[in-house]
Amino acid sequence: MLPIQNRPLLRNGNDIILLDERYLINRITRGLHWLVHGNEKLSHGEQARRQRTQPYGETIETRAEDQLRRMAPHLLGRRRQRLWL
8 A cells, every 4th residue: 555655646638547545635734844854965965854854843843842831721710721741
């Protein structure tokens, strides 16, 4: 299944055939990071790859904190506190 996971679309002339919707969504979201990650290392070296990884990780962490903060119950008479993970 790995070939379909890597390329969930098939081009047939001017037509594009979707082989698996779930793999396509995964490829667009999570898979895109790893494509850029690998290309950065090949094109610019390990140091450039590490420099890109740190801000990406911080972005994902901030987004997760924001989502958890919105889901947290609000206690009467108290303000929501900063969420420390």
